Amino acid sequence: MAEFFTPTTEQEFAENFAQLKPVMNRTEALYESSRCLFCFDAPCIKACPSGIDIPQFIRQINSGNDTGAARTIYEANYFGNACGKVCPTEVLCEGACVYNLQEVKPIEIGRLQSYATTKVIKSGEKLFGPGADNGKKVAVIGAGPAGISAACELRALGYTVDVFEAKAQPSGLTVYGVAPYKITNEETLAEMDYLQAQFGYNTHFNSPINSREELAELENKYDAIFLGIGLGKTNELGLPGEDKINCTGAVEFIAELRQHHHEVAVGRKVIVLGGGNTAMDAASESSRLGAETVILAYRRAKEEMGAYEFEYDLAKGVGVKGLFNVAPIEITGNGYVAGVKFIRTETKDGKVLEIAGSEFVEPCDMVIKATGQAKQTEFLGLISGLKLDGKGRIIANAHTGQTSNPKYFASGDAWNGGAEVVNAAAEAKLTARGIHAYLSK
Template sequence: MAEFPIPATEQDFHANFAQLKPRMNNTEALYESSRCLFCFDAPCIKACPTGIDIPQFIRQINSGNVTGAAKTIYEANYFGNACGKVCPTEVLCEGACVYNLQDVKPIEIGRLQSFATRQVMDSNQHLFKPGKPNGRKVAIIGAGPAGISCACELRALGFEADVFEAKAQPSGLTVYGVAPYKITNEEVLAEMDYLQAQFGYRVHYHSPITTRQELQALEEAYDAIFLGIGLGGTNSLHLPGEDRQNCVGAVEFIEQLRQHHHRVAVGRKVIVLGGGNTAMDAASESARLGAEDVLLAYRRGKDEMGAYDFEYDLANSVGVKGLFNVAPIEIVGNGRVEGVRFVRTQTLDGQVQVVAGTEFVESCDMVIKATGQAKQVSFLRHIPGLELDRNGRIVADAYSGQTTNPQYFASGDARNGGAEVVNAAAEAKVAARGIHAYLLGQ
């Protein structure tokens, strides 16, 4: 029996996908901020990739200076509101909270962060403005967390910034790829509008950059180019039957869900292939869309999954079941998905090995492949002198973000191979300052 009814309306959808970190009211924020010990040399700051001064902004909330708290957050992380909701705070700032050592619930840092930033967004209090124009122009490819963060920092430094985005909306995976129970589309886009109104960068939507000719035009028109292109679609497993109807990639499935909500249908029994955080999201989302059974199938053991423990626990809490040490070898069916043929596996010396004679078929009517995202290698090969590592990631200097083609800088998933929104935001600020040093010698 399904854990959730099939959502028929937008109201049903929001009920099934209720926010995991709902917005605090003033009383909740005052109480929660009063619990902070304001640690010297606070471990929560060290655990944050953007280095937000967390005790400082919590103290500001507690003293009634919510605007000051928001500025403290945004000075470190331009995706301050989104990161308060989508960051894996359980293993970052909140995971480092000293209360964990005392078996006391850690400070709800993420919710406090979203509380402060949402206050200034709703009241339209501008905290920043562009820097004095320096006469230089930078093209940014991709309006995801890396691209938008880079644009904000460049504008603060006085550069003109043009962002070229293939899709219709900004913020990349924050609006297209994050589970709806973590953040809503409205919240994401409100922060994007808030930032653009302050910094004044330009975004050109429906403007994919895909060819050598288009890149060359940017090289001639701009002083530097920033690559915030992220990753591509779901990797193929190259299995027989992978092209059957109702066998979809997790990235594509989640994008459809974020854009079309209750109009996305799932099967009665869904098998999700994978063991990462995206697999957990896809499985949990399937259950919330009304699937009667959701099975998470992974080729290694439960303890070897790449997903955070709390993400698996979340999926498990909505009825998702785990099937471990199994590898898919065929998607079976007659035109449509009817099941997955698996073989059992074992891990020996870190290597997955097939156990002979253990094949079986698990019936289902939908398969979601959460098998990682492809690198955009074919596009990146259009850039002369750009070096990629053996895994297809852009090679860039850690202190400036500059690539082996000096006109190009990069950060985000295309460079780190796939991390969190907060990592992209942190890297992008570094790259913007690298561009500043490269073009102005500062």
């Protein structure tokens, strides 16, 4: 018996994927904001990668200045609404709340944040606008959290900004990669519209930049180029049978899910390979799509999973079962996935050792590989002088985001190797300032 019935309508989908952090009403926001202690040198601010003045915006909500609260949030982070909903607040601001030390529930900072931002987005009240035109132009590649944040900040500084995006919609993984129970497409895109209406950057969707020629054109037309390209496809595992039908990458699966909701079919028995947060998302999502059994298979022990504890709890909460210390060695089946052949493992001195003779086949009809995203090294290789580190990450100045090709600047996953929306938003704001400093010389 599955935990969830397979959703067949938009409404059923919304029920199965009910928002984990629903937007507060005014009363709840009043009650919750009243609990905030207004700590001195508040730990929540320090825990926020974008450094939002959290006690300030909570105090503003408490005194009925919701617009001011939204301004405080957006001044620090252009993805204020998205971050309120999708941030792993349990390990960031809320995890740092001093109430935890008193064994009192921490302030629901994320929900308070999106309370204020949702309100201002709905009202359409403009908090910011473009700066006076400085005559210079910047191209932004990628309309994800990094690219859009950079675009906003650059517009505020007076640049003309063109954003080039391969996909059809802005916000990157916020609309293509985050679990649907964290934020809806409508919420995500409403914030994008709200930002564009204020800052007026130009967006070019379905416009991938793939070739040396296209890059050369950008280099000629623009004074600087911002790389907010994120990561690529799911890593290939190199296993026999990986090309069977119904063996898919988590990133691709979630992107489909975000765009097509209940129209996405899931297997009856799904095996998710991986132990990171994306694996947890894919497993939860499979269950919520009506899969009867969802197995999370990880090659190390439970304690060694990279996923946040609350993410694993979330998956367990919807019936996902863990299968630990198993490494996949083959995807079995005839055309279609029929199972995964595993070998049992043990960890010794941090190394995963396979236990000879322990092979077994776990039958299933779908495999989701949540084994990390590839770096876009091929594309980055088209940029002359651009240096990458050993892991394929762009090397750039920590404070300015400037790469080893001085015309190129970077932020987000392509630079940090893969982090949260909030990291990309925070980095891009700084990098935009770095571009400004460079072009103002």
